[in-house]
Amino acid sequence: MTSIFAADGKQTACTIIEAEPNTVTQVKTLDTDGYTAIQLGFGEKKEKHTTKAELNHFSKAQTTPKKFVKEFRNYSVSKNIGETISLVDLFEEGDQVEIVGTTKGKGFQGVVKRHGFSGVGEATHGQHDRSRAPGSLGGSSYPSRVFKGLRMAGRMGGDRVKVKGLKVVKIFPEKNYILISGSVPGHNGSIVLIQK
């Protein structure tokens, strides 16, 4: 992350996204597939790590094997198979975007961190070793069970998350960098989806 100044001196924290051009690996049409979609590939992959089926699929588009492939149903670009789409041309400074990514894995976490419980909050009045405990799980003889979906400790993070209302602050077309206001899900170097 970094930050950028507006003309009036206001500083905005922003995330750098390296948006390399994507290659169209397949165009699905109503006649052949029953629906329309465009399949984009991104990132290079070695040939020895590619299965023969994948290799043939990419060779149809006359490109090298791609690491990540994603299909888009609603699209406005008209590109043929094998052509590249430059992402820095797709977005403009000031655009509102949504970012989809996988959040950082936090491991097994308690209810205070995972669900925002307050904890006990008091160290005195007989409290001991329970400052971050979840408290009661519910009633006793009725309902004689714990309700489904009750918030408890467990694995946190590593979820697919969409962040809305972010803004494209600046674009560096020569290096394919896009600066987006605020933070985006995931660790450094993770892959995100930018939606307009």
Added chain:
Amino acid sequence: MQEAVKYIHEQLTVGKTLPKFKAGDNVTVNYKIVEGGKERIQGFRGDVLKKQGTGATASFTVRKISDGVGVERLFPLLSPNIDSIILNKVGKVRRAKLFYLRERSGKSARIKEKRVK
């Protein structure tokens, strides 16, 4: 990823020349203030407590004693609102962060001046 941050910092910091200063120096920061649609420049003179961050995110803290009350102000180094920074005195200090000055007042809060040739 580090390369990307470095590149963007180079792009953002281009064309900015500020005097070199460090913690312990006495500086005057001439800061642009918009008041009722009019812009004027206000000076803030004090000792630099710390400099932190790199590239486009770097900032520094200036502390002064105003009417017997310590006032600290944090400036982003590359803010477009900074009109100029004037280096008044070069201080002789042994630390990079001078937070110990907050507990001191009067004589003991002075910083020795370094004679620059």
